[in-house]
Amino acid sequence: MSVTATEPVSKEAEQNWPAWFRDQQTSAWADYEGSPDPTRKDEPWRFSNIGAIGLAEFQPAESVTSEGRLINISQGLADVSAKLVFGNNALLHQDVERLPHGVLLKSLEAAAREDEELFRKFFMVQPIELGSHKYASLHQARLSTGAFLYVPKNVEVALPVEIFHWIEGENASIFPHTLVVCGENSKVTVIDHFKSADGKRAFACGVNDLHLEQGAQLNYVAIQEWTRESLAFHLNSTIVGRDASSTALNINFGGGFVRGESLSRLIGEGARSVMLSLNPMDGERQIDQRTLQDHAAPHASSDLLYLNSLDDASRTIFAGLIKVEPGAHKTDAYQKVRNLMLSDQAEANSMPGLEIQADDVRCTHGATSGEINEDELFYMQARGIRKSDGRRLIVNGFFRSLLERLESGSLRTYLGGMVSKKLGVSSA
């Protein structure tokens, strides 16, 4: 049966989730079915390849074949404070013993049962504004588990929390979800891994919501490694409170068609949101990213940098908007997308937008599309580096410059290694 066919809530859901949540799922399903499919004439879908979004052939994922194997290969950073492993919409493993007292890291359904107030306060409360409302409803209706992290006031989690989301099976569908709530003046780093267990074509429709209360600091990295045939939605929101600071990086190594939506809402004075994305594109892969930097409070800052390298017949869309609401004076907002064109078949579409309704602001945006600087290549060739190697080194350097924005040295090294591996450059 297709993942989009009407069917009753699964047996697991009946047991795991409270009744009020299942009611929410029922109305989410009605909303999914009642919402029209997007068309290219809809402004949030301009330039998009709507034809790539065919869901009918995807099936609900079955249980994974080997939990042990997936848990074993769920290896990321050397030192972490906790780890969750999900496979095909089920929690396979949790290692949460070393977390500081009071920190909650558990499955969403456990949080819904045990921490109902917190869950209801933060779960999918931010409306999906960037076009994929319909798919967020599908996500909510089909959700069976996900990660819930709550860091209480004044608690600092020294080492990163790692979460793995595996998908297995031809045309399987998963609905990964990560909800992070950072209490006042807390600090934490979270890494989401999105991985394929078997290299098959699949469908992922994920939601990540990050909430930062006053003075909180969050570093968030999503590393997406779906197969190059897969279809994926990743809908992210970050709500930043007074004097809180968020840095979120979305890395897209895989996916055939990926629609990414990232929204940052700055709701308190002195809030800061850094939005980063790194996308080495090749083959016929397409990525369609929409972003919003929504300044609802004065004296807040946001800084967006998206880097795309486009090889082969790959295609990128970037549509970003800086929105400064009335009264959000002293806003400092920056937005930049850079496309490095590596092939004559590649195509980059950039729509960097501004909507400013407050006068005392500093907002700039920029978009560039260019090719590798021949002088740089020549310089390397003159030093005995082959042209093809030189190109890879330049692309590697292009992305490394973005990783410099990350605070943690070990995270920079780890991600730098992954980028180098992806580009076929020996890691230095």
Place this chain on the structure above:
Amino acid sequence: MSTDTEQDISIDRSIGDFRYDVDYAFDAGTGLSERTIDYISDVKGDPDWIRAFRKDAYRRFVEKPMPTHWASHDLDNIVFENIRYYLSQGTAPKRSWDEVPENVKRTFERLGIPEQERKFLAGVEAQFDSEAAYSNIKKAVGEQGVIFVGSTEGLHKHPEIFRRWFGKVIPTGDNKFSALNSAVFSGGSFIYVPPGVKVKHPLQAYFRINAESFGQFERTLIIADEGSEVMYMEGCTAPKFETTTLHSAVVELVALPGAKIQYVTVQNWSPNVFNLVTKRGLAHEEAEIKWIDCNIGSRLTMKYPSVVMKGRKARGEVISIALANDGQHQDTGAKMIHAANETTSNIVSKSISVGTGRATYRGLVHVPRHLKGCKNNTECDALLISSHSRTDTYPAISVRGQGNACQHEASVSQISEDQIFYMQQRGISEGAAMSLAVNGFVNDLVQQFPMEYSVELKRLIDLEMEGSVG
């Protein structure tokens, strides 16, 4: 709009805010139907193909929805049934000001047109509601083979050139308003510059709306043959009415290989005018088309001058200044379609939002596959004067393949308090300091206008800024 703000902006509107009563010999009545189109075609003595062209356009206009999925919902306030689509005293323009009916002549004299003609223009066309009241070209320019007439005359007397290019740069169905214009067009200029002829002085058209609830739909077609050069300037005004006035022009430019066209607009419509204009140029090999566009007036302007660079090394440029005062929305921008190798384009846009004014930049840059050596540079700067002002920037840049370079930069800022303080310290009033700062912001672009216009522009900006402080 409050009475206070009306007072502020009425200062500069006064230039065009007057009106003399005029008797119209031809009046298509109110509202739009096929009968309106037949009426216009009959009055103008249209050939059959134009009548058919108009009717086809009318059908497309009716079919096409308002583009409010991206554009301002203010468009929904246009009531097409309440508009008068054709008003004239006759279709043949006068060659001498002495023959122009008294009240029409007085109108243009008050706007300074005959004086400017004597001083620095190679030719003038003065359109009053639907038709040109006056059209003349300096003898020496006419003797070079330059044709400068109204669209009706161009169609009748030069069908071989007219028909070849008419509607080819902007197809009828390009958008709802190009379809409307194609259905009811009247007036506008037809210009042909023969190969190698460089027209030394600008040709000017002046568009005047005099009647209430009127729609002006001029249609301009300029063809610059190989290696020729021409500069065209247009200005416009209308008295301020309580009811809606609609202005929806279509302007097509064709620059054949090596030709240069500069098209200068100073738009100063009264604040009840919906100004919805489609402008596009086709630049052949090594040709250059430059739009210099300044929007100060109107209630809502939607205008995105475009250049399709069809031949190798063609060049397109848009210089845009927009000033959005209380109650105004200047939705302007540019489109650059690179359709050949080594084509280059440049867009520089500066906007100022005052009071509740809103300035929007919309841009499109398109570099399709298999092209090499294309370059685009886009710069958009917006200045916000008051806390209720609004500005938006919506560019779209599509680049395929390597070997091309596109860069887009935009910034939004306000006038620095330090600047104002510095000037006040030296005895300059706050208002004057504000005007100086705004003039400084747009100064490099104002320089690109012909001298007579840049002086006028500076004065308009000063007047607009008066009383907007605080």
